[in-house]
Every structure is written in C-alpha cells, then in structure tokens.
Amino acid sequence: MRRLLLLLALAVAAPVSADPSTPPAALAYTQLRDPAQEAQARDLMATLRCVVCQGQSIADSDASMAGDMRALVRSRIAAGETPEAIRAWLVERYGDYVTYDPPFGAATWPLWLAPVALLVIGALIARSSFRRTRR
C-alpha cells in the first residue's frame, strides 16, 4: 500500500523548473529598428561567449542570461556605443574568455602565430621534397 502511494505521488508530482518564469528582456529576441545598427549588434553577438552555456555564442544560445546579454548589446548599440567599447566593457568583467575574438597578448600569441609558423614549415618541406624529385 505504501509503495503504491509512493508511486502515485511520483506520478502526480510536478517537475521543478530551474528557469526563470519572468518574460525575456525586450531586446533579447527583437531586432533593432535600424538595420545598420542591428547588423553591428549581430556581428558583435556572434563573437561573444555565453557564460552559462560556454560552447555557444550569445547569438546562438537560448539561455535566459544569453538573452539578457543580447539585450545589453542591443540597447548599448542603440544608445550609440561602439561594438569595441561594449566588448571591452565585458572583457573588463569576465576576462578575455568572454570574447571569441581574442586580442593578441602574452597568453594568446601562439594562437595567432601558429598558423603562420605551420605554413612556413609546410613550404620548407614542400621545397625540399620537390628538389629531391627533380634530381
């Protein structure tokens, strides 16, 4: 009997929601009126990391915090702020991790220089092997 009651309780239990019930911010899912400003906002949002769902940009994410970050980007762009100033504001708070367009610095120079170095090494290998076959 007790087991049956427990099962019944499980069956009628409402799942607990772990998302806010408040409506999303006005500019989270609404584009800006001015197409040029919206394009600016969109380019910036595609290069900002969602800090909750870390593999996604805030343009791709449906997390409520990503929505709030989009609203922040759009309202600041609409207020006339430049995309780079908004990026700098976020980097100041979250570190370089928040941007998908990392600045050139002490920690990131291998990231930027590795492709160039690999191309040079490839060209050297190609040159030496072509020389060998000609002979």
Added chain:
Amino acid sequence: MRRWLIWTPLVLFALLFAIVAGGLFKPADRVVRSALVGKPLPDFTLPPIAPGKPGLSSAAFRQGQPRLLNIFASWCIPCAAESPQLVRLKAMGVPIDAIAIRDTAPALVDFLRRNGDPYDRIGDDRQSAVQLALGSSGVPESFVIDGRGRIVLQHVGDIRADDVATIAAAIRDAK
C-alpha cells in the same frame, strides 16, 4: 640521422597521446570567474522586490563593515540548497544582502518563507543587468565586499557546509 628520424612519428604520437590523456584525467577548469575581484564594486541601485525589505544599492557596501553579497533567484534550485549555509553565516554575525535575478515578488516571498531569510536588503535585478556588471556568470554566486566597496572574494556556485569557514574568514580579514 635517418636512423633516429624514423622514431619521430612515434614520439609525436606519444606527445599527442599524453596531451589528450592529460585533458581526460584532469579536465580544464570551466568556471568563469569575475575579473573584478580585487577591484571596486560597480555602482548600481536596485529597487526593492520583497514587501517590507529595502532595495539594494552599491552605497550599502561602503559603510565600513564587510558584507556578503549573495546573487540568487527563487527559481534556482542550488540557491535553495545553499540557504541553510547562509542562515548559518547570518547567525555567525555576517551581514548579508542579496540581488534577486529575474524574480517575481510572490515567488520570492514563498522562497524566503520555505528556506529562511538571512537578508538585510534584496535588490530586484529584472534583466540581470547588475549581474552582468559584476562579471557574475550564474546563480547562485556570492561576493565578499570589504567596508570600502572593494570586492575581495567571489564564490561561484552554492555555498556548501565546508565553504562557510572560508567565507567567514574572508569577512573577518576584510575588516
């Protein structure tokens, strides 16, 4: 020359294997921490949300006494899990203020009734604006702020029983 050159692919493979295995056994730390630790608390003013409880502004953290700033929400389950520890900290004499993220008054009142209310003030952050200004990446999070408005410690995630001593010590040291 040629004799040892033949081993280079194996050496490269072993190196790659070591890197991948290292990542597997010791995954990278994915916690996003605020870059504002050690820096002044950004200015903000938030309206009240719970009846009979004042709203919160950054001025509250510049009155000479270290305080704990808890970022929470009634819809956040780990927040309910950490509330006994906040009640404990309050009982130890730690003053606690809070920012409620994307919350409604009825849900918040219900949350405080069920989990206890250790808060002196609660600010209403409708669109996570202050949360973003703080460099906080989710709920719950807590910041220890010294009496001059400087952030001295950030605790990401729920406060567990064994975190209480660290936070109480940070409050004590901030005096």
